[in-house]
Amino acid sequence: MTAAAHTPTARPMTASRSPALSGTLKVPGDKSISHRALMFGGLAIGETRITGLLEGEDVLSTAGAMRAMGAEITRHADGTWTAVGVGVGGLKEPDAPLDLGNAGTATRLLMGLVAAHPFTAFMTGDGSLRKRPMARVTVPLEKMGAQFVTRSGGRLPLAVQGSDTLTPIEYVLPVASAQVKSAILLAGLNTPGETSVIEPEPTRDHTERMLRHFGAEVRVEETAQGRKATIVGQPVLKAADVVVPGDPSSAAFPLVAASLVPGSDITIQGVGLNPLRAGIIDTLIEMGANISFENRRTEGGEPVADLRVRAAPLKGVVVPAERAPSMIDEYLVLAVAAACAEGVTEMRGLAELRVKESDRLAAIADGLAACGAKVEVEGDTCRVFGTGKPPKGGVTIAAKLDHRIAMAYLVLGLVSDEPVRIDDAATIDTSFPGFDKLMNGLGAKIVRETANGGPV
Structure with a gap:
């Protein structure tokens, strides 16, 4: 090399x-849990206290994106963080493009969150992130009713045109991916009814665990097609402290x-x-x-x-x-x-x-x-x-x-x-x-x- x-x-x-x-x-x-703690804390009603958050650039990109969409995200002198949420469906349209740096997880999960809001957001990142495929996320989210404009090959920069009238789906993942699964479940948060994802091989389940921690109803069952995770849409998420x-x-x-x-x-x-x-x-x-x-x-x-x-x-x-x-x-x-x-x-x-x-x-x-x-x-x-x-x-x-x-x-x-x-x-x-x-x-x-x- x-x-x-x-x-x-x-x-x-x-x-x-x-x-x-x-x-x-x-x-x-844990980076995966840190991303989710900021996102879910930024949606939950009340103040969530987060201890042990990874303060790497990827997670800081998530914090910046959630702030840009109305959540109150604060780092305190003792190293703890707090998030005061806006409620499920309460994010606002960001004034400028969301720059996610190198954070692939943040990008794909935020695509799911934004998809279920009635505004347009633009996302970009560094040279590495702009080369990474996003079609695996846009395809199922478009089936729910969101719209995307991307560069050739489904790459960033992209525009997400969301909606608060998405349709719930049951989606079988072509390839096991916790990021794609999570993006669909997060779109299902602000979607009436039940949204399900079936994965051929079990992937990390931090999204399912933490959504339950914040009060959402998430069911997991084994089916003939694989592991099926289902979220019941439009819950009231309540602040819940997180130790990362x-x-x-x-x-x-x-x-x-x-x-x-x-x-x-x-x-x-x-x-x-x-x-x-x-x-x-x-x-x-x-x-x-x-x-x-x-x-x-x-x-x-x-x-x-x-x-x-x-x-x-x-x-x-x-x-x-x-x-x-x-x-x-x-x-x-x-x-x-x-x-x-x-x-x-x-x-x-x-x-x-x-x-x-x-x-x-x-x-x-x-x-x-x-x-x-x-x-x-x-x-x-x-x-x-x-x-x-x-x-x-x-x-x-x-x-x-x-x-x-x-x-x-x-x-x-x-x-x-x-x-x-x-x-x-x-x-x-x-x-x-x-x-x-x-x-x-x-x-x-x-x-x-x-x-x-x-x-x-």
Whole structure:
């Protein structure tokens, strides 16, 4: 993978072989839950108090969008947030286009919310977000009665012409996607009757859990076609405090790092263990990772625990396609673990990786190959041929505006023979602000470069 051209705003980072990692840490709040807490708090009657909100750029984009549509969203000096809502159906037309930055989740969920309001809103984002497909959301929402104007290929910028007289639908997802499911359910919030989504494979259910937390009636049942989620439209949402657990997608990076760096022993506090999000933990344990669960508890309707991780030799495994929805954002760092494991790791059902912030399937194949690992991609299956020791490294990886590419290869650099450099790690702040400082606090060797190429 070749390096991208250096720009004045780029923030290169380099990771080098590190001593044993040790200590206790908290990863940022769950991004999926943070987005939803702001949206639902912005609709609920009363004041919702949110603790542990992820303050990455993606979530701040959601806060800005909800403010622009009339919700009162406030950050307080102690780090807590409050949302004073406008009621279901009470959002107002924004005065300017909603700029969602790199936030794909925010964009797709807000498309559902706005679709059920009688006004027009314009949405745009950064270069990466403008390349991502939105037709998977516009198609079902148009079936309900909303109208969209997009660029070719269903891409941003786009205009949503909403309506408060949508028709409820029962929609079978062509491809399992929590974002598409959520967009339809959120459109169903302000739609009379019952709106249902059937998914072929279960996806993360934060929307269903949190809507119930705020007082909506949401039913979930198993059918012959798959898991069916139904929302009863036009409920009165009432303010409900939310404690945001640690994001399992963010926890995956120190989890893999501590598993790979010899002698490591760390504890990650308060990680969300939603069973539809914990695929990376299940897979690492199957590979031989030494992960123990301490202080199990429930917070805001979500299962939570502290994870103690100690270094252990890993072995190759087969990761079934049906597990993909529960760990779709973690395959990049799993591939790094696989490159250091003994034997072949086969990851199936990865078509969705081609339409994330970047083509992450290509990022796995090209990046690991550049570092000296053997990788095969056949259709939506990826095989990583581990040798039981880390690949050589010694390259610059183009992050392609994708925070997970940047973090995954920085983790690899902690164990590779030669340092791994990321051409631009600035987008890490979209989901994991302070990633390098937190990892360095455990003993990692990650160095930021200054504008002239030297270390900070």
